[in-house]
Amino acid sequence: MPHLKEVLPILINQMLRHYEEEVKDNPENAFEHNLEWANRLINQMLKPNELNELNFIFGGIKNNQLQFAYNGKINGYIIFKEGEKYRHLDLIKTYGDKQKETGPFFSNLISGDLSPDNLVIFCTAPVFDFLTIDRLEKIILSRPMEDACRYLEKTLNQIENQLSFGGLIINLLTPTAQRQIQIASSVKITPDNSIRRLVRKERETENILSPSLLAVFKNFFEKFEKKKVPNNETETEPTVQPRSDLETIKKIAKIYNRITGWQGQVKKTWRTTIKFFSRPARPTEDAPVEKIIASKKSAKTTHSKIQYKIELRQKLINLWQVGVVTIKMLIQKLWQMARARLLALPPTRRYLFLGAVIIGTIFVVSVGLTYQQNSNRLEQEKYNQLLNSIKEKIDQADSSIIYKNEEQAKKLLTEIKNDLAGFPRDTANRREIRNNLLANADTIAAKLRHLETVVPTLAADLTVLNLACQPTDLISTKLSFFFFCKNDENFWQYDIKNKTTVGLTSPILGELKNKFVKKDGAILLLNGQNRLTQFDPTTGSFSSLEVTWPKTDSEIKLIGHYNTYLYSLDTKNNLITKHKESTTGFTKGSAWLKENGSVSDITAWTIDGSIYTAKPNGTINKFDGGQLQNFSLIALDPQLNSAVKIFSSPDSTNLFILDPGQKRMIIWNKKTQKLIAQYTAEEFIDLKDFSIDEKNKTIYLLNGMKIQNIKY
Structure with missing residues (x-):
């Protein structure tokens, strides 16, 4: 959100300055007073939809006492030493209250004392889709703190999706104590729950296709995919090597993209279609039961209609399966005929024919690419003209407001909104640019409204x-x-x-x-x-x-x-x-x-x-x-x-x-x-x-x- 990106640094600076002032005036209750003030400030500066998108944590440490308040999807763990082993505790789930849909932005305040051998980790929810707390604990305790942070940042940056990650590590361990840490038992490298959930969902989507249709596709491509193995050769199972964090994370991201990408959408659509045609029809509940019992003729008619619907759906399914098989056989027949005729030609004519096909294919592809390039160039020029026109109108509207010419600013604002209604949104970059332009237009509209939020x-x-x-x-x-x-x-x-x-x-x-x-x-x-x-x-x-x-x-x-x-x-x-x-x-x-x-x-x-x-x-x-x-x-x-x-x-x-x-x-x-x-x-x-x-x-x-x- 463009507005949120602009306001957030200002908000953080104001909270820090106000906290410093509170510490001077009332050090004992400075943190609580600052939270009350921050709740009012946040409600004034941010819109309701921006509040729902914001993950925010505000806290401080004094004399080994930690105090923090949070809002949004924040995970917080404390790592502490129990005997010779290190353990962890979920601070948010253990001490935080369930967040309400309405109420103050900072409604949860957690405080407590930290020991010298404690570590505290705060991070956003997507981190735990790729790394477990056990793995995080091992990464942090087995490295110097700076190296652990750089390692986590580098690893999470390898994920090729549009997720964002945020984290904070509070370290009270001295460098000497940190080097002496020994982890007694091995921890799991991958987040089992996340892996199992993704793999299970992937298998469910694979089972969407009906058995007959899946068999058709498998048989059709089987001859191209199978590789014959000599009888005297035996296959040896490869040695399983432990995966690194980066390999594990890439595997999770690949499964995630496969489920949420176009393959998953196609399978979901196909499953919905099959379910619609295969579900049995049910009599409507609003038909009076007494009338069905009273009239045998009506009961027979209703039963016949239900039976007819079931048979019709089954016939449609059978027709679809027969059609798929027929098309498959037709393609195979045409391929066999073309292959036979091609093999019947003399080698010279056969090579000439194949060369002509290749040249023709290249020509058609090149013509198509040229046409597409010209279309893309014209579309890009039109897009650039529209973008520059909107930016110019936004600047003119701002100038009109400065020089008190609000009528001209309103006229320009109307034109800007009309232009943005037809602004292309076919790529993520263009959608982001459009959202930024909309935010600028909303800023101009707010200035023209002269609307001010006050505290009576x-x-x-x-x-x-x-x-x-x-x-x-x-x-x-x-x-x-x-x-x-x-x-x-x-x-x-x-x-x-x-x-x-x-x-x-x-x-x-x-x-x-x-x-x-x-x-x-x-x-x-x-x-x-x-x-x-x-x-x-x-x-x-x-x-x-x-x-x-x-x-x-x-x-x-x-x-x-x-x-x-x-x-x-x-x-x-x-x-x-x-x-x-x-x-x-x-x-x-x-x-x-x-x-x-x-x-x-x-x-x-x-x-x-x-x-x-x-x-x-x-x-x-x-x-x-x-x-x-x-x-x-x-x-x-x-x-x-x-x-x-x-x-x-x-x-x-x-x-x-x-x-x-x-x-x-x-x-x-x-x-x-x-x-x-x-x-x-x-x-x-x-x-x-x-x-x-x-x-x-x-x-x-x-x-x-x-x-x-x-x-x-």
Whole structure:
């Protein structure tokens, strides 16, 4: 993975630097604290599919104490001396917990003390497909450590497949002690389990062909393969010499390639075909048993159908076998006729004929090779042109982003993706190049999205209140948070400084369902009976406001305020009404909307002189003077597709959009209609509402039962 290759060195360096800082501040718990920090860092820097591909071990040794944490397919063994013999123990299987599909990246921590005569080996899983732990132990203990490492590296590099190996040897033995090591008993050179498994699988694939077909091929080639041995000669069995590590590994690799290569695939396909035609047909289980028993005629019919299917498959098998034998006999007959005619010719004509055949064959082959070479050359030229074109477009897109020309960068990115869709993938090298180009295109797309992963800060934990409902609306002021649950009569105040919560009640509140914060800081509250209440955060007092709605049966869903006017959304009558301020509240008002479209499905709005509305499918519209304006978020990637909450103020050029469905907070420029930033976090699992402190550039989010904040 190209992205993983770039990020991994950075990740390792950051972990080492952070560990050094932790050692200075808190040496006793430095390792554990560093792992917790690393888990958060890895989840931010790496994608989920990259985490699954990564085999990672992080550890340290201090005063002969070993501590390490790991993830992935890692094998770890300790080699220790017991009496006069050396033994080994699997650290991962003995002390490690079973890894979970979800959870921290480093979820296993193993620690213990090492003795001076101990060795510790860590390696990736493919190593044990070719070398047993016994063989590894013998290689390491019978050589100086540097020679053992060079020997293992050289041996494993001889394997001609695309496996990768990794290993680490921790040596506490002194050079003198290492030279004195004596291995009391011989160990097995080859990993028996791996060899037996591969050989068994190879034999199974050899038995795929039916006996008759296998016999046909054997008889056909028998005359060309057999070599006659004189009767007076006796065969002597060769002396079996012990194989070296390299010979053993090459044998395993050869069997492995034979099973997974094209021969194994052909045999597997043939076995599937034979099984399909040879398996007996079975009656379907969904046929009612009672009907079969009740009707003898139906039972006979069903039996006849089953018998017919069995006979048909057997006939097809017989037909196939007869066809193979017939073709074999025909080939033999043609060969005999051609051979007889050739031998009947005089020697001169026979040699001339053979020469003509050879020359003709050479000519045909040369023509074919020339045509193939020309085709390959043209295809390579076309491939090089496409590759250079994509690279040039990637460079141009990067330059466009640097010079703030995002429209040009988006256009180039679309062309790059279209070109990559038709990029050749017929070789491993070309597939790797295409993956690298895709990674570069993804990097450009991420830059254009302005998507940043953040870690929110906890401002208040509401779980301690044991509320009977979950808060749905949030208001932030300089000193307090205010929140309430829809269809609940309680209005709650959380004191930021003292971290205390007070329930504010009033007979005039009723069951709350909507709110709006005026420019002077006063909070307008709407209840389920369409009554309007104003709350003053500075005094903590409630006051009832009189307002006459446009219809007697109005169902007011949303309220808003701008200058001295109240705006209301009547979903039942499909009205947006503008109410003028009066001494006791607001007047009856008049219809503000001049468009004929439906507004009854609006889920949220914000007012800054213009009215911005949001619908359940994520569509955001802008109205000025009651008329729909040209406003689009088409450049947003990914697009909105579910209900959102929005906010803006008259003094701001930003439109803030909360998208719970895609766990993100969006900042959009109202004037230029361009994306400013997007913020996402793994913690954004239950976003309900938000409040903006533009002076301190802080966004407060109601996330389930927690109030969190992020900076922008």
